[in-house]
Amino acid sequence: MTDKPTGGAGLRGQSAGTTALCTVGESGSGLAYRGYDVQDLADNARFEEVAYLLLKGKLPNQQELDDYIAKLKGLRDLPDALKTVLEQIPADAHPMDVMRTGASMLGNLETEQSFDEQQDVSDRLLAAFPSIINYWYRYSHDGERIDTVTDDESVGGHFLHLLHGKPASELHARVMNVSLILYAEHEFNASTFTARVCASTLSDMHSCVTGAVGSLRGPLHGGANEAAMAMIEDWQSPDEAEKETLGKLERKEKIMGFGHAVYRESDPRNAIIKKWSKKLSDDVGDDRLYAVSERVEEVMWREKKLFCNADFFHASAYHFMGIPTKLFTPIFVCSRVTGWCAHVFEQRENNRIIRPSADYVGPEAREWLPIEQRD
Numbered sequence: 001m002t003d004k005p006t007g008g009a010g011l012r013g014q015s016a017g018t019t020a021l022c023t024v025g026e027s028g029s030g031l032a033y034r035g036y037d038v039q040d041l042a043d044n045a046r047f048e049e050v051a052y053l054l055l056k057g058k059l060p061n062q063q064e065l066d067d068y069i070a071k072l073k074g075l076r077d078l079p080d081a082l083k084t085v086l087e088q089i090p091a092d093a094h095p096m097d098v099m100r101t102g103a104s105m106l107g108n109l110e111t112e113q114s115f116d117e118q119q120d121v122s123d124r125l126l127a128a129f130p131s132i133i134n135y136w137y138r139y140s141h142d143g144e145r146i147d148t149v150t151d152d153e154s155v156g157g158h159f160l161h162l163l164h165g166k167p168a169s170e171l172h173a174r175v176m177n178v179s180l181i182l183y184a185e186h187e188f189n190a191s192t193f194t195a196r197v198c199a200s201t202l203s204d205m206h207s208c209v210t211g212a213v214g215s216l217r218g219p220l221h222g223g224a225n226e227a228a229m230a231m232i233e234d235w236q237s238p239d240e241a242e243k244e245t246l247g248k249l250e251r252k253e254k255i256m257g258f259g260h261a262v263y264r265e266s267d268p269r270n271a272i273i274k275k276w277s278k279k280l281s282d283d284v285g286d287d288r289l290y291a292v293s294e295r296v297e298e299v300m301w302r303e304k305k306l307f308c309n310a311d312f313f314h315a316s317a318y319h320f321m322g323i324p325t326k327l328f329t330p331i332f333v334c335s336r337v338t339g340w341c342a343h344v345f346e347q348r349e350n351n352r353i354i355r356p357s358a359d360y361v362g363p364e365a366r367e368w369l370p371i372e373q374r375d
């Protein structure tokens with residue numbers, strides 16, 4: 001990739017504050033949460049430990065982790081009023097709109113009364129998001145009012161259990177665990193910055209998270225994982241994928257799941273999820289989608305020196321686990337809510353309202369024109 005300008009559009013490269021949560025792209029490609037390398041976390045941690053690390057500030061010891069998992073398990077049920085709202089949302093709604101409504105409605109029912117409640121409110125959102133999306137999905141698509149309480153220890157296993165109506169295989173629960181770790185936190189990305197801007201007005205946690213869901217929804221951010229799937233699913237062979245990718249580049253179309261605002265050399269999350277996508281591809285006996293994905297990766301590097309970001313191989317990995325494409329970005333929410341809330345805590349701790357300036361490019365001062373004199 002070419003060196004990017006540090007000023008101007010998109011606030012690229014400009015520091016907008018401090019954080020102790022995460023470093024992105026130091027030396028071109030690294031990612032660490034509170035100093036722990038993401039590769040180490042993906043190899044060794046449970047997502048719940050990473051959530052604890054982000055939200056409580058340190059890795060839990062065994063007792064703290066056991067207590068935290070028990071707490072999250074105890075927060076999976078949804079209030080009846082929220083279920084009623086979810087039942088009104090049509091099957092063809094965008095699932096990210098369901099997540100946005102879910103977070104907002106929960107804010108009406110369980111309003112954060114004071115910042116002293118921020119830890120509990122965050123844990124509740126973390127526990128409730130898989131229930132929110134799957135309750136709506138199963139009701140609107142299968143007509144079933146599912147019980148959102150399961151005995152699964154992990155958030156990832158619980159998500160798949162609710163979606164498929166049976167406990168996840170060990171492999172699928174493991175991949176979900178890794179995926180949730182990879183998506184948990186990423187410094188001042190667009191959705192997190194949205195949450196921090198909202199927090200800087202001293203607003204409540206549900207408003208910060210609801211706004212962040214809206215920012216994550218777009219295809220230039222979290223929505224890229226489902227956009228990538230929509231792109232590759234019809235390509236029947238690597239050769240067709242190559243031809244279509246070249247055509248898109250020729251027409252100056254964006255290839256979703258490639259490029260990054262910060263990383264220059266690679267997105268470290270890609271190699272990790274790609275490895276798991278390959279495992280899943282072998283597991284399901286796929287002879288097309290993984291090969292197609294790899295060819296797109298090769299073509300993009302050869303033609304544009306653009307690398308896959310976290311989203312690209314998440315598309316095939318989720319697909320191999322039988323997850324409907326439209327639920328891909330909501331899974332991102334189920335993870336990133338940890339990063340969002342941790343950033344809200346940081347913003348509140350050392351707050352000044354976020355209010356940048358703009359360079360005015362409109363007309364010079366001019367006189368008021370009465371309505372009858374206007375064109």
Ligand SMILES: CC(=O)SCCNC(=O)CCNC(=O)[C@H](O)C(C)(C)COP(=O)(O)OP(=O)(O)OC[C@H]1O[C@@H](n2cnc3c(N)ncnc32)[C@H](O)[C@@H]1OP(=O)(O)O
Pocket residue numbers: 001004010219220221222224253254255256257258259260261262306309310311
């Ligand atoms: C988890 C996440 O949110 S990761 C991001 C997910 N988003 C996507 O995958 C969407 C596709 N990617 C993109 O749109 C961009 O790469 C972004 C939004 C991620 C980053 O945007 P920017 O920082 O503005 O991109 P950047 O400055 O690196 O672009 C450099 C050049 O590469 C091009 N480029 C960047 N990404 C792509 C892409 N995916 N496909 C084709 N061309 C691209 C840009 O058009 C630009 O070309 P130009 O100089 O001729 O105008």
Ligand SMILES: O=C([O-])CC(=O)C(=O)O
Pocket residue numbers: 183185186188189190221261262309310
């Ligand atoms: O940092 C960004 O701009 C986008 C990203 O990769 C993320 O939020 O995970």
